[in-house]
Amino acid sequence: MGVNFREEPFDVVVCGGGHAGVEAALAAARMGADTLLLTGNVDTIGQMSCNPAIGGVAKGHIVREIDALGGEMGITADVTGIQFRLLNATKGPAVQSPRAQCDKKAYQFRIKHTLELQNNLLVFQGTVSGLIFEGSTVVGCRTTLEVEFRAKSVIVTTGTFLRGLLHVGEAKSSGGRMGDYSSLTLSDSLMGVGIELRRLKTGTPPRVAGRSIDFGRMEEQRGDSEPVFFAFHDTRGDVELFHVERSGQRRLGWVPGVNQVSCWITHTSEVTERLVRDNLHRSAMYSGQIQGVGPRYCPSIEDKIVRFADKPRHMLFLEPEGRQTDEYYINGMSTSLPFDVQVAMVRSVPGLEGAQLIRPAYAVEYDFAPPTQLKPSLESKVIENLFFAGQINGTSGYEEAAGQGLVAGVNAVEKVRGRPAMILGRQESYIGVMIDDLVTKGTSEPYRMFTSRAEHRLLLNHGSAELRLRHHAEAHQLVDGKRLAGIKTKHGRVHHWQSWLESNTTSGGVWADVIRAVPNASLPDEFVAEAKEVRDEVLYRVRYKGYLERERQLADKLRNADRVRLPDEMDFRAVPGLKKETADKLACIRPTTLGQAQRVSGVTPADVAILMVHAARFSGGTRERGA
CATH class of the missing domain: 1.10.150.570 (GidA associated domain, C-terminal subdomain)
Incomplete structure (x- = not known):
């Protein structure tokens, strides 16, 4: 028996301070719940363990939805971003996705500071060793400090730390990421009450010193001159970006989009391929040391060379980890090969011949709980008041984790209050698609979101997230009254202009018909003077009216079945x-x-x-x- 931290139980205890835990804790606290965030190391809260970037294909949609539901990831990425790019910019708006290269430490520091300033939230450093159950209900958790924390609901967001095992060639060490700890006993606690666990694997590439890179042999990749951000800045005041009015404490960050930095593109060589093939038997994954299944859509360099043998070379991206560091991330070279092979492999790449490695690449193997054991609210079917979010549910990526964390945080509070859960539908959000996929179909490999997973993706363009999810934000009190009023005003302006364009005429006929027929048609002066966010959404709805109506009809059939x-x-x-x-x-x-x-x-x-x-x-x- 441990010492009880306090007599009165917390409404919500969140176990883990990664991206899922951060959003879960903030959502619960902002709803007014008495919330505790437990993490093994408060100095790595919100850490980007792998790529220092937020967003990407479909992932960017998730971040915009998180922002629409009052979450923190989008706005933090905006004010700590060092490069912004809209992916799929030449394709249709429905599949365009914002992405931001972030300053790794600035992002982490701002997230930590935001948690520290949040009312109703206590952050405490302690490693969870097990959960406390009364029958089939969770009532708290134990820590390695022999201190117990009582709770009305518990959210587990352990990431890769659940019996995490690191691999560099034949070398193994315990840890959820290099330089950090591993939770060794929590798995036993979960399995002891009938929760099934399996193993998955992920990996990360080497980091190198920027001064040792020959950028002259690489292709420069600049950010967009007119960047697309994640947060809906038009419905919130600037005061929310840089400081907290009540405390007067200024949080780390800068004006979004200023002083962008470049990333760099290079490729593997024939020597790279030969080194990998000659040393496959020394790779932790190919030698049989790793039993967990790795991510299909983010393969290691070993996987790329074996599975895509017809490719003469593979693209690599050199991405800066921040403004105040010379460390670069080699995106595309994830590996579990031994360190000596890693050095030779990196130096076989054009522009990296003299590269100095700062951190080795490694693979990490960890426990996850197959998510078909969860309800759509992310509550366990086995144990009441126990919620799971993030990589423990078999997903990969910061964005997927954060989206689940927010939903779990909201639903843990609503469960305590005896109110209906927030269930996001497939036809209204990518987060809803992801959670439905997980709890209905499960996953045998790290799940990654793609636009192709959403059967109604035309309805889910990233710019409409605030309008699509407004009713959830309002019903669960996830955004303040001032911002909610701004969202309602924007919705009214969109509806007004959509109706106006469909009913008013110009020399060529009805405005909407002209816009659909002529790609670069001139627009009414009054409409051009409207806010860009409103214009973009109106034009999307007008140009794709027929397709959108057909999608809504199909979505209604799905919704009827879900009723x-x-x-x-x-x-x-x-x-x-x-x-x-x-x-x-x-x-x-x-x-x-x-x-x-x-x-x-x-x-x-x-x-x-x-x-x-x-x-x-x-x-x-x-x-x-x-x-």
């Missing part, structure tokens, strides 16, 4: 007509709605029809099940 609730007491194995394989899958996942059931792998339209008829026979078939 049909499946009762708690439904025994899928006893439903006449269901194949045993289908019934077993449904019994394992226990979908809460007919829509979720039809998205389970292997469930056919005929199965859905059977479920619909059977569900109607239950008196509770349409009642809301606790999500």
Whole structure:
């Protein structure tokens, strides 16, 4: 038995200070819940363990949604960003995604300071050794300090630290990332109450000294002259960017988009390929030391050369880690090869012949809990009031983790208060797509978000996130009244101009028809004078009106299926007509709605029809099940 930290339990205890833990703790505290964030090292809160960048394809959409729901990632990336680029800029607006190279330490310091200044939130340094249960309910956690923290709800956001094991060739060491600790006993605590754990693997590349790089042999990649940011600055005051009015404390950051720095592009060589092939037997992954499955969409250099043998070379990006450091990240060269091979491999790359390594590359293997064990709210199906978010759910990436963290933080508070959970639909957000994928289909490899995962991605353009998710932000009190009023005003202006363009005429006909027919048509002066954020959204809706209407019709069908609730007491194995394989899958996942059931792998339209008829026979078939 440990010493109790205090008599009164916290409303929410968050275990872990990575990107999921940060957003979970801030969301809970901002909703007024008495919140505790426990982390093994307060100096690495919000640390970018791998690439010092935020956003990218689909990930940028998630960050904008986090901002729309009152989260912190977007605004922190904006004011600590050192290069901004809009990816897929030559493609349609629906798949364009903002990305920012950030100052790694500035980002981390600002996040830590933001947590420290947040009302209703206590940050405490302590490594969680296990959870405390009463029957099938979590009631707190224990730490290696032999101090206990009682809680009404607990959110586990352990990242790669759950029995984390680092690999550099044949060398192994315990840790969730190089230079940090590993949580060795929490896994036993979770498995002891029936939560299944498996192993995954991820990796990171070497870092090199900038003064040892020959940039003259590389291609320069500049930032956008008119950068696209993550935060919706038009609906919040500048006072929110740089200081906290109540305390007068100025937080680290600068005007977004100023003094951008360059990244640099180079490629592997024939020597690089030969070095990798000759030493595959020494790679931790290829030698069989690592049992966990690695990320398919962010492969190691070993994977690239083996799987894409027809490629003569592979692109690498040299990315600065910040303004006040000479350290560069070699994006594209993740590896678990031994250090001597790493040195030779790096120096085989044009421009890196004289490179000096500052940090070696490594792979990390860690425990995760298959997410089909969770409800759509991210609460455990096994243990009440226990929530999971981030890499413990099998995802990869800061953005995916942060999005889950925010949802878990909101729902932990609402569970304590006895209120309905915030469930984001597939047709209204990428975060909703991700969580539905995880809890319905699960994952056997690190899950990464792509625009192609969203069947209604035309409805999910990144610029509309605030408008799409306003009702959730309002219902769960995630943004303050002033900003909410600004969002409502913007929504009104968008609706006004969309209607105006569809009903008013010019010399060529109705304005909207002209805009759809002529790509660079002149626009009304009054409309041109409107705020850019409003103009962009209006033009998107007008230009793609037909496509968007068709998408909404399809989304409505999905939404209707999601409104049909499946009762708690439904025994899928006893439903006449269901194949045993289908019934077993449904019994394992226990979908809460007919829509979720039809998205389970292997469930056919005929199965859905059977479920619909059977569900109607239950008196509770349409009642809301606790999500």
